[in-house]
Amino acid sequence: MKKNRLLAKWLNDDLSPDELAAFEASPDFEKYQKIKKYTAHLDAGDFDENSMLSNILSQKKAAPKVVPLYKKWVPRAVAIFVLALGITFAMKVFIPQTETADFGKKTAFSLPDNSEVVLNSGSEINYKKWNWDSNRHLELKGEAYFKVAKGRKFEVQTRLGKVTVIGTQFNVKARKNRFDVVCYEGRVKVNYGKTEILLTHGQSVRFENGKQIKMTVSSLQPEWMNDQICFYKENIRTLLDEVERQYNIKIDLNTKDTISLFTGKLPAKDLNTALQIISTTYHLEARKVSNNKIIFDEK
Structure with missing residues (x-):
């Protein structure tokens, strides 16, 4: 009173x-x-x-x-x-809305127009609710899968490039110096620097260190949606970065071979099997020094 x-x-x-x-x-x-x-x-x-x-x-x-x-x-x-x-x-x-997926987790949510989004581990999206139907624009850090409802132009902005679509399903990945876009349905327009590419169903594109690299699409949706980590000509450090995100662990690497490229899949729900595949491929030995720390040594 x-x-x-x-x-x-x-x-x-x-x-x-x-x-x-x-x-x-x-x-x-x-x-x-x-x-x-x-x-x-x-x-x-x-x-x-x-x-x-x-x-x-x-x-x-x-x-x-x-x-x-x-x-x-x-x-x-x-x-x-x-x-x-x-x-x-x-x-x-x-006020802008933020959705995140911590390391070791995935986050699924719907946008105001009922477009569906699934965030992969270690990713973030920012967008504004107000006036969404006439300005469908969001910012992505990391990787996400989109199933876009029909409507006006839909834009996904990353620090490496922009993806523009109208009613489609696609995956965007922007990690460090790599920018990947895969179109699973409909059409998407990809802008990377001065390069503009139109992708249709089953097509994909990758840019790394400013260079365009050809990719193939062999699935109906991203492998990480089915708890698999898919790699295509990846170096070991990039591979281990993704394993750290998926399992929420820390990995130290003691090897001189960081050039050999890996193409294949790793399980996202079976750490022991993932470590065994990496050890066999790169002739390494994995040591668990704690529940959330792994060290790879040369054999």
Whole structure:
């Protein structure tokens, strides 16, 4: 109650210097100040003072009416409360939304138009809900699979390139210096630097270190959606980076052979088998030094 009275007095500029200093030091002062700023323009219009005075003098004198203090601040407090609710709602609608998938996990969610998205491990998407139907644009860090609902142009922006589609299913991967796009249905337009490529059903493209590399599509959807990690001519460090993301572990590599390329698949739910395949392929020995740390040594 004391806090509410201080708020009412502050709104009416009735605080003493000591009360004002204490009120400004309160943790909620910044919020009250913003609300007061947005409500400052709500003021009564001008009135004719002479006309009002004549009207008062012509009426019979009545006993003075005492208005309790709470009747002054309650309506204003209610107005502030309603305004605060409006601001909270606006923040939820207009502030960009973020979806993430931590290491060792995948995240599936729907966009405002019911487009479906699945984020692979260690990935993030940012987008805005408001005006989504007329501006279907999002930013991706990592890898994601999209099943886009029909509608206006749909854009996926990454730091390496942009993908533009209209109603389709596709996969985008932007990791370090590699940018992969696979089209599983419909058509997608890929922009990478000054290069623009149109992909149709079953086509894909990869850029690495600024160079375009041919890829083939052999599945109806990304292998990682079925708990498999697929590699095509990958060096061992890139391979281990993906294993770290999928299993949420740390891997140290003690070998001079970092040039040999790997093409194949690793399980995303069976760490021992994945480590055995890597060890056999690169003639390494895997040591588990803790539950979440692996060291590969040369044999």
